[in-house]
Amino acid sequence: MNGGHDLGGMHGLGAINPESETDEPVFHHPWERRVFALTLATGFLGHWNIDQSRHARERQHPIDYLRNTYYENWLAGLQTLLIDSGLLTEAELKSGFCDKSFPNQEIVLTKKEVKAKLQEGKSVELPIATSPQFVIGQEVMVVNRHPIGHTRAPRYTRGRRGTVIHQHGGHIFPDDHAMGDQTGQHLYTVCFDAAELWGQDNADNEQVYVDLWESYLTSGRTKQ
Secondary structure (H helix, E strand, O other): OOOOOOOOOOOOOOOOOOOOOOOOOOOOHHHHHHHHHHHHHHHOOOOOOHHHHHHHHHHOHHHHHOOHHHHHHHHHHHHHHHHHHHHHHHHHHHHOOOOOOOOOOOOOOOOHHHHHHHHHHHOOOOOOOOOOOOOOOOOEOOOOOOOOOOOOOOOOOOOOOEEEEEEEEEEEEEHOOOOOOOOEEEEEEEEEEEEHHOOOOOOOOOEEEEEEHHHHEEEEEEEE
């Protein structure tokens, strides 16, 4: 979806002014630490996956998304996930109190289990029977499609040409995964010249590398 989260290449939003990576704290306020922990802990309940979590944050009104800080967007997404999955009601959210009549049959992630659970991880690779449609060195173009759901194809790449430089094999397709379906597609790294994405004012030697799933791409010519 073309929401407030997909701003690459847009003008008029002011300077970014990032903090120095050597000086920036992991959390700027104590409540951010709690939001991070709550998001991970509730994720282990298994009611949603990582792409559904991303899409929950993206579904905010663009004004809210842009006004919020990073972890305020995490909190907004978490509230959406909890309500959509039936783990929290709107009334509980507004009152700040738990409905005691609501049956609690969820698995509790204890403190001693956290480290082991975090180290487990979960692979996003998904073997598929079909052969890759594109080969290394082939020129491709990103399909100029504007889905209303979650997608990992940045808006600034759509309709632009690049070159396949790596094949990663089958991976879970995030667009379907965000809807609760686990399907797989071949995943590629595509190299774009900066001038192709941002215009001729950019230096000729600048390039951008983007990981893109097969259905995002269509064939172009093979570079000689």
